[in-house]
Amino acid sequence: MDVYSIKKNSINPIELIPFGKEREIQDLVEGNTETLFGVEFVSSEFKIEEFRIDSLCFNNETNSFTIIEYKKGSSYSVIDQGYSYLSKMLNNKDSFIVEYNEKLNKxxxxxxxxxxxxxxxxxxxxxxxxxxxSVNFQDIPFELWEIKRFTNNTIVLNQHMSQSNESIKKVVSGKDNIIDSVSKEVIVYTKDEFTKGMNNNLVEILNGLEDRLSDWDDIKFKYKKNYLGIWKNKKVIIYIDKQKDNLRTTIVRGVHFGGKVKELKNLFNLDDPKKMFSKWENKYKKLYRHKLTSTKDLDYFVLMVKQKYEIK
Structure with missing residues (x-):
């Protein structure tokens, strides 16, 4: 890929600056984990038994730990290392909690x-x-990100996305004790699992929403245990909870994980002339909510979502 800077009608090449050491990448990422990956930095070089974790982070959206590992070169297996680290985490949960509480004073x-x-x-x-x-499965709990640095003080990150519908559980079942044991506790949810047991009307609404949003740049549908998150880059723009007879949708106005949501300023305000959404809050979040029950509401609903999407 050739990259150029533009000045009036002239273009100048922007050169790639290779990273000399893994530590250069680590220092850069650790100072910007929230911006790059949407996770809170906890600690660096966290030692757990015979392993040393490069960066330990916490995802406040999913209430779960994220481990970030930095590599130069290709003489290693992401499958072996990834599942070994997850297994170590699951077998030492208390150590991870202690590290989090001590480092963040929580x-x-x-x-x-x-x-x-x-x-x-x-x-x-x-x-x-x-x-x-090796990670081309729909249910691998790993992400691969390639990072490039350029002469104009720019970095670029590209995620390798799996295009497969195959499950790693079917490939390794009974063959690898570590992958089997981790896969029983760490779960990557799919649309099929989310819609299982859902009535046809709700599936039709969900499909209609996907169709309308599929042309938007940088949109991802991430299915979780109890909800669907629709993401733009590293931030959720709307949550969808599966209910018996509706899809409960939530747009976040503001969040304060310290429990002081009333002190928040610059809240997101929705221009909703039909009064589709109602307001809801607790001590941590201020939200807009609406229950989708018909595809007839989708066009107006998408206009509301677009307001959140267009925020820089």
Missing amino acids: SLKRDQIDWSQSTIIFVSPSFNTYQKN
Whole structure:
């Protein structure tokens, strides 16, 4: 890929600056985990038994831990390392909680963590074909991100996305004890699992929403245990909870994880002339909510979602 800067009608090439050491990548990412990956930085070089975790982070959206590992070169298996680290986490949950509480001066409890949403992020200047193919499953709890640095003080991150509908559980079932054991507790949910048991009307609404949003740039549908998050880049623009006879949708106005939501300023305000959404809040969040029950509401509903989407 050739990259150029533009000045009037002239273009000048922007050169790639290779990273000299893994630590350069680590320092850059650790100072910007919220911006790059939407997770809160906890600690660096966290030692747990024989392993040393590069960056330990916490995802406040899913209430789960995220491990970030940095690599240069390709002489390693992301599958082996990823599942080994997740297994170590699941077998040492208390150590991770203690590390979080000590480093952030908080009092996170064991039952507040959703271990099923634990993830590993690998960051490297490049991944080889074998590494990319090894995570080409729909239910791998890993992310591969390639990072490039350029002469104009710019970095670019590209995520390798799996295009497969195959489950790793079917491939390794009974063959790998670590993958089997981790897969029973760490779960990557799919649309099929989310819509299982859902009535046809709600499936039709969900499909209609996907069709309308599919042309928007940087939109991803991420299915979780109890909800669907529709993301733009690293931020959720709307949540969808599956109910018996409706899809309960939530647009976040503002969040304060310290429990002081009333002190928040610059809240998102929805221009909703039909009064489709109602307001709801607790001490942590201020929200807009609406229950979708018909495809007839989708066009207006999407106009409301677009207001959140267009916020810079």
